[in-house]
Amino acid sequence: MTFKEFKATWTPIIDSYLADHLKSEVNDTKISQIMSYSVMAGGKRLRPLLFLATLDAINSKINDEEIRIACGIELIHTYSLIHDDLPAMDNDDYRRGKLTSHKKWGEAEAILAGDALLPMGIKWIAQGSNSAKLVAIITEAVGPNGMVGGQYLDIDSTNNKSVADNSDFINKMEWLKTGCLIKACVEMAVEHGNASPSQKELLLQFAQDFGRSYQIYDDLVDVVETSAEAGKKTHKDLESGKNNTLTLLGITKSRVELNKLIAHAQNCLKDINSDILTGFLDLYKKVL
Amino acid sequence: MTFKEFKATWTPIIDSYLADHLKSEVNDTKISQIMSYSVMAGGKRLRPLLFLATLDAINSKINDEEIRIACGIELIHTYSLIHDDLPAMDNDDYRRGKLTSHKKWGEAEAILAGDALLPMGIKWIAQGSNSAKLVAIITEAVGPNGMVGGQYLDIDSTNNKSVADNSDFINKMEWLKTGCLIKACVEMAVEHGNASPSQKELLLQFAQDFGRSYQIYDDLVDVVETSAEAGKKTHKDLESGKNNTLTLLGITKSRVELNKLIAHAQNCLKDINSDILTGFLDLYKKVL
Numbered sequence: 001m002t003f004k005e006f007k008a009t010w011t012p013i014i015d016s017y018l019a020d021h022l023k024s025e026v027n028d029t030k031i032s033q034i035m036s037y038s039v040m041a042g043g044k045r046l047r048p049l050l051f052l053a054t055l056d057a058i059n060s061k062i063n064d065e066e067i068r069i070a071c072g073i074e075l076i077h078t079y080s081l082i083h084d085d086l087p088a089m090d091n092d093d094y095r096r097g098k099l100t101s102h103k104k105w106g107e108a109e110a111i112l113a114g115d116a117l118l119p120m121g122i123k124w125i126a127q128g129s130n131s132a133k134l135v136a137i138i139t140e141a142v143g144p145n146g147m148v149g150g151q152y153l154d155i156d157s158t159n160n161k162s163v164a165d166n167s168d169f170i171n172k173m174e175w176l177k178t179g180c181l182i183k184a185c186v187e188m189a190v191e192h193g194n195a196s197p198s199q200k201e202l203l204l205q206f207a208q209d210f211g212r213s214y215q216i217y218d219d220l221v222d223v224v225e226t227s228a229e230a231g232k233k234t235h236k237d238l239e240s241g242k243n244n245t246l247t248l249l250g251i252t253k254s255r256v257e258l259n260k261l262i263a264h265a266q267n268c269l270k271d272i273n274s275d276i277l278t279g280f281l282d283l284y285k286k287v288l
Numbered sequence: 289m290t291f292k293e294f295k296a297t298w299t300p301i302i303d304s305y306l307a308d309h310l311k312s313e314v315n316d317t318k319i320s321q322i323m324s325y326s327v328m329a330g331g332k333r334l335r336p337l338l339f340l341a342t343l344d345a346i347n348s349k350i351n352d353e354e355i356r357i358a359c360g361i362e363l364i365h366t367y368s369l370i371h372d373d374l375p376a377m378d379n380d381d382y383r384r385g386k387l388t389s390h391k392k393w394g395e396a397e398a399i400l401a402g403d404a405l406l407p408m409g410i411k412w413i414a415q416g417s418n419s420a421k422l423v424a425i426i427t428e429a430v431g432p433n434g435m436v437g438g439q440y441l442d443i444d445s446t447n448n449k450s451v452a453d454n455s456d457f458i459n460k461m462e463w464l465k466t467g468c469l470i471k472a473c474v475e476m477a478v479e480h481g482n483a484s485p486s487q488k489e490l491l492l493q494f495a496q497d498f499g500r501s502y503q504i505y506d507d508l509v510d511v512v513e514t515s516a517e518a519g520k521k522t523h524k525d526l527e528s529g530k531n532n533t534l535t536l537l538g539i540t541k542s543r544v545e546l547n548k549l550i551a552h553a554q555n556c557l558k559d560i561n562s563d564i565l566t567g568f569l570d571l572y573k574k575v576l
Contacts, residue, residue: 028437028440031436031437031440032432106376108374108377109443111376111399114403116436116437119430120432122407122427130420131420132420136415138407139410140407143404144316144320145314145315145316148400148403152316152319155397
């Protein structure tokens with residue numbers, strides 16, 4: 001199966017699971033609506049697909065339980081977007097071409113929608129896997145030593161010129177913000193699907209490269225695409241005093257760095273022999 | 289052992305565990321400091337103590353793993369206080385006699401401190417229990433059908449006179465806001481400590497009564513105590529247009545209701561024979 005076919009098979013299944021279960025498992029209609037608004041706003045489902053593709057790469061079955069875990073990851077990712085967009089954070093009005101949650105529903109509602117999606121996502125992962133280990137992986141990845149830690153460093157260093165050329169700081173911040181959660185998708189699949197030690201090592205290295213690439217890709221989208229293409233305000237990082245790989249290296253060197261990471265990631269997959277996982281790396285072509 | 293002795297034994301152990309592990313398990317010193325500021329602000333540790341006391345009541349051992357679970361609950365409780373105090377929510381400047389997190393550190397920092405404490409608390413529960421079931425209990429209790437759902441109903445109904453005399457709505461809102469998490473402490477202990485079916489039934493009924501009482505108690509504190517006694521602004525609910533049991537029933541009838549719940553809770557404990565759990569109900573004496 002190609003990456004395209006895999007994506008075409010599983011994306012509608014993920015989408016319906018999310019829509020159906022946000023309706024059936026949230027008692028209050030209005031809260032359900034506010035949560036669904038952001039979850040069903042047309043995300044690429046990259047993280048759940050990555051979890052499922054990793055399972056596929058190690059010949060592990062995808063049943064309803066695995067879809068529940070995959071969709072739990074998407075709930076958590078959506079929570080992070082809602083909170084990142086808040087006025088006190090990045091203060092964004094649009095996301096994926098639609099009004100952000102706080103613009104649509106109000107600030108308290110947006111904070112609470114995020115606060116509702118996070119534990120619900122973790123619950124789905126716990127129930128789908130019946131594994132405290134998977135819960136430990138995901139909570140570590142989105143906690144103070146992961147995604148939230150990265151978001152804090154981002155907020156704390158915005159308009160702080162002293163870190164603008166500190167590549168260690170910027171690498172660390174971008175890894176925490178984006179890489180950790182992406183790596184956790186692969187790590188949970190490796191754990192859940194009982195990968196062999198050698199598969200595990202290669203897949204985790206692939207995840208490391210893929211996660212790091214993703215943030216550079218996202219920074220490049222900000223300058224390469226128009227707002228209409230990206231579905232959100234672009235050319236914004238530089239204006240708002242954000243420090244990232246792009247402001248550190250510039251466009252040309254960022255592309256070189258991204259190409260290097262992709263080549264390394266591809267190399268990890270040589271012995272795994274998964275066309276589907278390799279296909280994830282084509283995503284980056286549009287900014288190269 | 290009496291409730292007083294139990295509390296005097298375990299409170300310092302909970303306090304040191306929290307202080308030590310927020311330091312050793314959070315990599316970034318500044319984030320650790322912001323999280324610790326609120327966690328170490330002098331809370332009564334009611335929820336972790338309730339978890340431990342329930343274990344004790346069913347003769348289940350308290351080791352390091354159980355302390356980790358108990359402290360995980362406290363992290364989650366603290367997250368909820370930080371987010372409830374935010375400008376977009378209850379907009380409180382003081383909590384437990386100290387500046388609230390957003391007043392002390394800034395709004396983005398407070399949102400992120402909460403966002404860091406929630407997954408970290410869940411992680412501690414997952415690791416201490418090695419049980420996906422406990423994770424499902426806690427995440428259900430604090431998600432859209434629990435605490436966050438209650439907070440949403442509270443925000444949504446503030447200054448809405450049409451619900452002011454709707455006792456079903458108010459009971460539901462207060463149960464979700466406060467009762468759910470308190471009940472989850474008992475439910476996790478019952479599950480973790482393998483209570484017998486009859487113990488389980490009695491303890492869950494006790495938890496139901498205790499959880500419901502706690503919100504009425506908290507509403508009464510708002511009118512009965514001065515700000516100095518309560519460590520936060522009091523006489524605030526009525527001013528800010530909040531609907532709760534107290535605005536519904538008035539002081540006298542709220543006290544009657546609270547006494548009724550306490551009597552019922554005490555009755556559940558008759559056959560459990562736990563002086564320690566019974567002692568929790570004395571907490572309410574100061575508002576009766």
